[in-house]
Amino acid sequence: MQTSVNHLVGPLQRFMAHNANPDVQTHLMGNTVQLWPREMSEQVDKDDLLIVIPAFMLSELQAGLQIGFLIYIPFIVIDLIVSNLLLALGMQMVSPMTISLPLKILLFVLVDGWSRLLDALFYTYVI
Template sequence: MIRPGLHRLFHLFAVALPVLIFCLPAMAIDIPVPKVELTITQAKYPKEMALSLELLLIFTVLSLAPSLVMMLTAYTRVFIVLSFVERAIGLQQLPPRQILAGMAMFLTFYIMAPTFTVIYHEAVMPFYNQEVPTQTAYAKTMHELRKFMFSQTREKDLGLFFRLSSTPAPKSRGGVPTHILVPAFMLSEMKTAFTMGIIIYIPFIVIDMVVASVLMSMGMIMVPPAMISLPIKVLIFVLVNGWDLLAYSIVKSYHLV
């Protein structure tokens, strides 16, 4: 049996539904709907064409911004080292990749803060205040980024790409093309990151070997060594304040401390 309250609610819904159905079209007429048009017309002046190309270039650069962050900053080294720590401890999805990427990003901002500060004061703000043209702002930005990349790039890696391109090595850094400097910088970053990762890996490998040897000597062959070594590695990493040491080592590798 239907309760009186539910019965009244049913009647109210039955009466309101047709009203809403017939009134919604009338209500929709009063609501202005914007119309968006995208038209392509012929440029009357060369400046209009140049402005369109600049806008297209800006949107292209914005779409490539994540790749530029990885290629021209300290992000590559930081993320690889953090990934090595995750693999060395043996944790599968802890911390998640998103957390590692976020931590790597903010450590990158910290490491790149001196460079970004100079770019902001000497390139971004003058360009925003219309004191310098786009070309000057771009040149100052690339000058600071190249200065940072040169400080972390090995001469051997630069020489490798000069040999691959059959280009004679210049006498000064100003003559090094950016398309040679960037891959050499990334190669140096990966070499340094893998070197740091191997050094981080060694203590955890020792723990795994010790645990496996103890289990073998006790005759516990059926017990997976990872089941015992994982909490031990996590405990040791926490006791030695591993995250602080890791962040300090990464920043120290850029000679900022």
């Protein structure tokens, strides 16, 4: 049983260490010196599971938030433009969402949003 666990953990650990942000790993290593007991912090290595797992998770969260922010920017610009146009035309009672939502969906379809989103997710593992 122990050898099968080692065969599973090894490739997973290498994958996570390869795809984790080195800055996050360095930061976590610095935190071990401050937060852990001295004996534990001296024995820990940059490729230990106790460092690699949180570094990989934080790197993935960081990449996801960056992708989400880049998707959010054009949508908020559409909202601002539609709101300003409606106010300029004197249509205060019309909800901007009724006009901006179809425009957002149209923009997402025209720029092939799903493939761009999936490519951005896949390329986080390539680079």
